[in-house]
Amino acid sequence: MSQRIAVTALRIALVYALLGALWVSVSDLILSRLVSADWLQVIHAYSDWVLVAGAAVALFLLVDRELRARQRAEDVVRQSEARFRALVQHSADVIFVLSEEGMIRFASPNLETVLGRTVPPGESLNILEVVNPPDRENAARALDDLRREPNAVAATEFRAMHVDGSLRTLEVWGKNLLLDPTVEGILLNARDVTERKQYEAEIQRLAYFDPLTGLANRRLLRERAKQALALAKRRANIAALLYLDLDRFKAVNDTLGHDAGDELLQQVAQRLTKCIRDSDTLSRLGGDEFAILLTEVRAEEDAAVVARRVVQALQESIWVQQQAVHIGTSIGIAIYPRDGTTFEEVIKHADIAMYRAKQEKAGYQFYRPELSVYTRERLVLEEELRRALEQNELVLHYQPVLAVTDRTVAGAEALSRWLHRQRGEISAGEFIGIAEETGLIVPLDRWAVSSAVRLGRASLQGGWGGWVAVNLSARSFADPDLVSHVARSLELEGLEPTRLVLEITESAAMRNPDATADLLHKLKDVGVLVALDDFGMGYSSLAYLKRFPVDILKLDKNFTRGIGSDAKDERLIEAVITLAHSLGVQVLAEGVEQQTQLNWLVSEGCDLVQGYLIGKPRPSAEFEIVQRVPFDADGSAAMAYRPFPEY
Numbered sequence: 001m002s003q004r005i006a007v008t009a010l011r012i013a014l015v016y017a018l019l020g021a022l023w024v025s026v027s028d029l030i031l032s033r034l035v036s037a038d039w040l041q042v043i044h045a046y047s048d049w050v051l052v053a054g055a056a057v058a059l060f061l062l063v064d065r066e067l068r069a070r071q072r073a074e075d076v077v078r079q080s081e082a083r084f085r086a087l088v089q090h091s092a093d094v095i096f097v098l099s100e101e102g103m104i105r106f107a108s109p110n111l112e113t114v115l116g117r118t119v120p121p122g123e124s125l126n127i128l129e130v131v132n133p134p135d136r137e138n139a140a141r142a143l144d145d146l147r148r149e150p151n152a153v154a155a156t157e158f159r160a161m162h163v164d165g166s167l168r169t170l171e172v173w174g175k176n177l178l179l180d181p182t183v184e185g186i187l188l189n190a191r192d193v194t195e196r197k198q199y200e201a202e203i204q205r206l207a208y209f210d211p212l213t214g215l216a217n218r219r220l221l222r223e224r225a226k227q228a229l230a231l232a233k234r235r236a237n238i239a240a241l242l243y244l245d246l247d248r249f250k251a252v253n254d255t256l257g258h259d260a261g262d263e264l265l266q267q268v269a270q271r272l273t274k275c276i277r278d279s280d281t282l283s284r285l286g287g288d289e290f291a292i293l294l295t296e297v298r299a300e301e302d303a304a305v306v307a308r309r310v311v312q313a314l315q316e317s318i319w320v321q322q323q324a325v326h327i328g329t330s331i332g333i334a335i336y337p338r339d340g341t342t343f344e345e346v347i348k349h350a351d352i353a354m355y356r357a358k359q360e361k362a363g364y365q366f367y368r369p370e371l372s373v374y375t376r377e378r379l380v381l382e383e384e385l386r387r388a389l390e391q392n393e394l395v396l397h398y399q400p401v402l403a404v405t406d407r408t409v410a411g412a413e414a415l416s417r418w419l420h421r422q423r424g425e426i427s428a429g430e431f432i433g434i435a436e437e438t439g440l441i442v443p444l445d446r447w448a449v450s451s452a453v454r455l456g457r458a459s460l461q462g463g464w465g466g467w468v469a470v471n472l473s474a475r476s477f478a479d480p481d482l483v484s485h486v487a488r489s490l491e492l493e494g495l496e497p498t499r500l501v502l503e504i505t506e507s508a509a510m511r512n513p514d515a516t517a518d519l520l521h522k523l524k525d526v527g528v529l530v531a532l533d534d535f536g537m538g539y540s541s542l543a544y545l546k547r548f549p550v551d552i553l554k555l556d557k558n559f560t561r562g563i564g565s566d567a568k569d570e571r572l573i574e575a576v577i578t579l580a581h582s583l584g585v586q587v588l589a590e591g592v593e594q595q596t597q598l599n600w601l602v603s604e605g606c607d608l609v610q611g612y613l614i615g616k617p618r619p620s621a622e623f624e625i626v627q628r629v630p631f632d633a634d635g636s637a638a639m640a641y642r643p644f645p646e647y
């Protein structure tokens with residue numbers, strides 16, 4: 001600025017000197033040419049005055065212009081300073097200028113808003129003194145980085161103490177401007193991010209924690225498990241995952257309401273917390289399912305110890321809304337790496353083991369590969385089957401059995417079908433196994449007996465003289481009320497006992513031949529017919545045929561399939577027919593699908609045939625129509641069955 005002023009002043013002086021010199025040297029010469037001598041004299045008398053006046057005007061114009069320019073420049077500077085001051089004062093950030101030692105030389109006014117304090121001129125305060133002690137080391141390190149060289153830049157975050165005792169989180173950016181003459185200090189720009197941090201923490205909480213119990217959710221469990229599995233691998237250690245499902249939670253929820261259910265889950269969470277160490281992760285997976293991740297497990301037994309502790313803790317009653325409720329838990333345990341090398345695998349196996357524990361009411365169970373049949377879908381199906389039975393979702397379909405000699409429908413086998421609401425029709429093969437394992441087969445078989453007897457009665461009224469056959473599972477044999485149930489059903493409908501056939505499989509019969517013989521005799525006393533199902537599947541029970549009071553022998557479909565291609569099968573069928581006939585037992589061939597099979601069976605003297613060629617299992621309403629279709633009186637066997645393949 002001062003330099004510019006000197007230049008301007010010099011310029012003005014030079015212009016003045018030049019004009020003056022010009023005037024002095026050339027004015028006479030020019031004037032003497034232009035005007036007469038008399039006039040020249042007059043002009044001479046006033047020329048000095050003219051010079052003075054000209055110089056004054058020139059000076060005025062130049063100085064005025066220069067002063068205006070200066071004014072404009074100053075205005076610009078003042079405006080921009082004001083703008084910067086306003087920015088500093090009203091900025092959400094706190095701006096500090098520090099000495100090299102970190103003493104606060106300047107702090108923008110909103111330090112008062114952020115930390116509730118000011119730094120009056122003269123007071124010496126080191127920036128580190130406002131930093132929360134645990135964060136000081138970090139902050140000091142950042143300051144060191146800044147001091148290292150001119151223009152060094154550093155960013156850090158620390159919590160600073162508000163005078164009200166609270167802590168504010170500051171995000172700080174700094175630059176070393178010690179050599180910048182306008183600053184001559186370390187510039188810090190600090191932003192209060194406390195609220196943002198709180199939001200972030202909240203988001204984190206929502207993303208990783210269960211809002212009801214405050215426990216880790218599945219996602220956090222997965223992350224911790226991944227770390228634990230990696231660590232266990234590095235240290236050649238094991239880790240254990242316990243999968244818990246509360247035992248009577250649904251009942252509590254249904255009877256006491258959702259609020260009680262929520263309270264119960266919270267209390268369970270508290271109890272579980274007491275069963276584990278801080279380094280373990282307790283997680284709520286949803287509903288009434290929890291998981292515990294045990295790290296630093298030395299042996300399997302350590303996991304069993306925790307499981308026992310948990311079972312014990314949840315056995316004691318819990319008070320919910322002034323009521324003592326008794327729940328309990330079933331736990332499945334999977335061990336890493338033995339039962340899986342990924343989190344997904346480990347948790348799946350712990351889940352499977354849990355279901356097993358629940359079924360066996362065993363408290364806890366370690367995973368074993370054999371348990372894998374107890375999958376969740378399967379258990380869901382089991383639960384639904386229970387409901388299906390109560391809510392009449394099961395129906396019986398009837399498959400006709402043709403009497404070869406008189407070409408009539410001798411009877412019909414009742415086969416269970418599940419009309420599932422979502423999945424549609426489920427065949428017996430898909431659910432009978434589950435029903436058998438869970439014991440649901442006993443009520444199912446009873447239901448089948450009553451329903452079939454009812455159909456037998458209705459068909460009788462419709463003029464059909466055949467029998468209905470019902471399958472009985474091995475477990476139904478053990479049902480002490482089976483015989484009386486059969487008798488009662490027949491009595492109730494007023495159906496002749498000979499119109500009911502009970503089918504038991506050869507394999508089931510051979511499990512305990514004495515008990516089977518006993519039961520069959522009791523059933524014979526009632527008067528029903530007995531069929532030995534799936535016969536010939538390698539149980540060599542031909543000898544037992546004499547001991548079992550059997551009316552019909554049902555040759556397994558596998559033999560029928562061999563007709564025409566497998567001489568061994570054909571020879572076996574021949575032998576069975578001969579032997580059965582010698583004992584007064586009728587032979588029924590199952591699974592007849594082809595005309596050639598039928599022809600061969602007829603030629604061999606087989607008494608009864610059943611299979612898709614004759615008719616598929618159909619709903620009872622359709623079956624009743626079948627009975628009324630008249631057989632072709634004179635035709636060949638092929639003609640006789642012609643009405644059937646339409647189903």
Ligand code: C2E
Pocket residue numbers: 399414415416427428429430432441444445448471472473533534557590591592593610611612613617
């Ligand atoms: P099963 O007693 O041997 O019944 C015959 C099975 O063969 C039935 O299967 C039937 O639909 C099927 N079938 C009939 N004709 C043919 C044919 O020509 N070819 C072929 N490939 N298959 C044919 P479904 O209905 O799936 O029943 C399977 C098994 O489930 C039955 O075998 C029986 O052991 C059992 N079951 C069915 N209903 C009940 C029931 O109410 N109680 C009990 N305890 N078991 C039942």
Ligand code: CA
Pocket residue numbers: 413471503533
């Ligand atoms: Ca059968």
Ligand code: CA
Pocket residue numbers: 533534554556557590
């Ligand atoms: Ca069979």
